[in-house]
Amino acid sequence: MTGDLKDFKQYSNPDDDPNGDWKMSDPSARSGSESTNFEIVNPYTGKKDLPPKGRYWAFSKFTMEKWIEEGKFVFKKSHEENERGFFIKKYVKELRSKNKQVDSLFGIDNAYMNQTATKYIRDDIFKGEDMFTSPKPLEFIKKLILYTSQSDSTVLDFFAGSATTADAVMQLNAEDGGHRKFIMVQLPEPTFTTNSDGKEVPTKGGKAAYDAGFRSIDEISRERIRRAAAKIKADNELTLPADFDGSFKHYRVVKPTKQLLLEIEDFDPQGTALFNDMLNSYASDALGVAGGATGAQTILTTWLAKDGYAFDTETKNIDLAGYRATLVNDNRLYLINPGWGAKNTEALLNQLGTYQLDVQAVVLFGYSFNIAELRELENGLKQVDRHISLIKRY
Structure with a gap:
């Protein structure tokens, strides 16, 4: 110092x-x-x-x-x-x-001890269940974040575990009115193993979590965030900043199933029978994960990440003669849903021609368009008085 x-x-x-x-x-x-x-x-x-x-x-x-x-x-x-x-x-x-002057973090203060963290999770968050044997002390993480970030920083934890970092970020925001955000990364590490006879056996240290219904560590992470946010709101009802959020979005990385890949290889772009099936193949239920996301939502989220947008990027729904398109940053339009036709192309060209839309690129899900619709859209965009890229993805 x-x-x-x-x-x-x-x-x-x-x-x-x-x-x-x-x-x-x-x-x-x-x-x-x-x-x-x-x-x-x-x-x-x-x-x-x-x-x-x-x-x-x-x-x-x-x-x-x-x-x-x-x-x-x-x-x-x-x-x-x-x-x-x-x-x-x-x-x-x-x-x-x-530079924030850092005081002594350890000393004789029990708030920075693992025992205190274990007690907090057991008694205040999970009400009697020892989910983790050595969670990070909440006050210690709060100090680290306070001294090493700004009030609007995004805090990344690659090993979320019990999500103490997310809890600390929310508590700091509640205390000083900050707008910090968190990104928690956690592998879906199971809390059990499966024997040769198909019987599930809790892992060492995972019995309490398994008995409580948590089948993987990331489930505990998410539940900790929900309960911590609820506790913060309950404990600070009169002093909580009006814009305190406490919510989060959950993203999974999922590989397409073998059956889905076969459907893509056999797909006939001239036909329409599989349009909805192809889109629905990317829904949460079809991919075997929780969340209730539709196929269109999964594809849009994947493409936004691919195109370099942040997870919290705002999107707008645009109506094009009854077809719902998605506008991002006012300059990129995503067409994912099936059902596109001549009237939708006309509506899009009218909005482009009158500068109600001023996009630089149109990105579409190729399986939702047949050849005639796609060709009409391509020709129409070429008539616009400025260059607009048409990006086709499959």
Whole structure:
């Protein structure tokens, strides 16, 4: 920890700077490049300053010129020949926003012990069941997040386990009104094994979870988040920020079944009989997972991830003569559902022609379109007065 964080007595505000207390600081650094080795001219004395020998300016020329205009640089009206003619202000508020002074995390505080974490999950979350033998202490994770992130950061935990990280993020948001988000990653590790005779046997350490109905670790993770959110809302009913959420979306990575792949290989793009079947093959039920997602929802979520969109990207439903399309970022249109016809092409072209829609790309699920519909759409998009990419996926 630097002395700047421990002692602010060196800072003052003799010129009533609206940014608050500051102290003189050296704008040079030991490392850099030729691009940070330029002259700075003192407007009072005309002296040209270069970085000291063996050092470089710590900031780009653009940044330093910007800070000179803003008054963060202070030029001396007179100085000795071998003395630098300026210095940079280092503000207390910069230190406090970029560096949070970390106190002792362990000491004698039982809040940071695994025993406390185990008791919290057993007594407050799962009401008497020891689901995990060594969960991470909630207060410890809260401290780590508080000291290493901002109030709107996204916190990623690749090994979610009992989802303590998600609980900590929600608790911090409830305490300070932050808008942190979390991404929890957890393999569906079973809480049981299956004997040769087909009998299920709980794994070592997994009996309590298995007996409680949890067949995999990720199920416990999700249930912890639900219960923790409910507890936070109940415990902070009068003080909880109005925009506190506490909800989450659950995504699974699922391989298509062998039967689905065979259907794709045998599919006749001229026909229509399998349109709905092909789409429904991607629904949660058909893929053998919980969640109730339709085939269109599964495909859209997969494509959004493929196209680089965040999981929480907002989408809009667009009506095209009774056909429901999905608009993302106002510039990409997804056509996934079957039922597209000439009237829908006409509706889309009308909205493009009048700039009600100004998309750069149209992405469609090829199995939902027959050859005639697809050709008509392709020809229509070519008549629009700007280039619109048509992306066909199967």
